[in-house]
Amino acid sequence: MLRIQNFEKRYADELIIGIGQLELPHGIYWIKGENGAGKSTLFKAIAGLIPFRGTIAFENLDVVADPIAFRKVVNFAEAEPIYPGFLTAKDLIRFIGKAKGASEENMRSVTGHFGVDLFYDKSCETFSSGMLKKLSLTLAFLGEPKVIILDEPLITLDEATRHKLISLINTFHSNGVTFLLSSHQVIERSLQLAQVFEVRQKSIHRV
Numbered sequence: 001m002l003r004i005q006n007f008e009k010r011y012a013d014e015l016i017i018g019i020g021q022l023e024l025p026h027g028i029y030w031i032k033g034e035n036g037a038g039k040s041t042l043f044k045a046i047a048g049l050i051p052f053r054g055t056i057a058f059e060n061l062d063v064v065a066d067p068i069a070f071r072k073v074v075n076f077a078e079a080e081p082i083y084p085g086f087l088t089a090k091d092l093i094r095f096i097g098k099a100k101g102a103s104e105e106n107m108r109s110v111t112g113h114f115g116v117d118l119f120y121d122k123s124c125e126t127f128s129s130g131m132l133k134k135l136s137l138t139l140a141f142l143g144e145p146k147v148i149i150l151d152e153p154l155i156t157l158d159e160a161t162r163h164k165l166i167s168l169i170n171t172f173h174s175n176g177v178t179f180l181l182s183s184h185q186v187i188e189r190s191l192q193l194a195q196v197f198e199v200r201q202k203s204i205h206r207v
Contacts, residue, residue, distance in 0.1 A: 001025050002147060002178060007054035009041050015202050016041050027194025028179045030187050037199040039182045040079060043149045047076035058147055072100060077140035079152035081132050085125030089116050089135050100143025110141045113164055129156040137165060149180045166190055
């Protein structure tokens with residue numbers, strides 16, 4: 001179970017988003033909200049990428065007290081990924097894969113699933129937005145994650161890759177992985193959503 005308690009994220013003195021208590025058992029969750037509502041900020045906090053006040057924990061792992069172990073089981077893909085231009089897809093997959101404890105089979109499987117093997121040895125500075133998105137999604141499925149956070153995963157994806165993503169989400173979910181998704185597009189009906197939330201008025205509300 002993912003647990004968020006007494007959570008606050010502020011920039012200077014301005015509250016961006018606050019959550020008193022939220023517990024998310026295994027499932028697929030759609031987090032909705034207008035641009036600037038705080039969805040990406042919340043996702044980055046859960047992924048352990050930005051500081052915050054309060055508690056975020058998955059099972060017995062706290063993102064602050066157990067940062068390495070926590071990040072090994074909580075994966076994240078940004079809405080608009082940016083990587084150093086001199087790095088190749090291979091460089092990033094190998095680096096993140098090693099950090100996540102991914103097997104060679106896992107790296108090959110996910111890389112092939114999203115078609116990243118077609119530009120595996122090319123540098124990121126040559127990638128289109130769609131290629132960057134496929135690479136970002138590939139990195140999010142490496143290792144043995146228990147939670148995968150996908151921020152606007154459908155943007156810049158072609159229809160074929162979109163269906164491949166939905167298929168992989170369903171497969172990982174059936175194997176016990178919890179998903180947090182944000183999207184301004186309609187989430188596929190083929191996904192068994194556990195709950196829909198909306199971020200508004202600097203907090204999160206069940207829909």
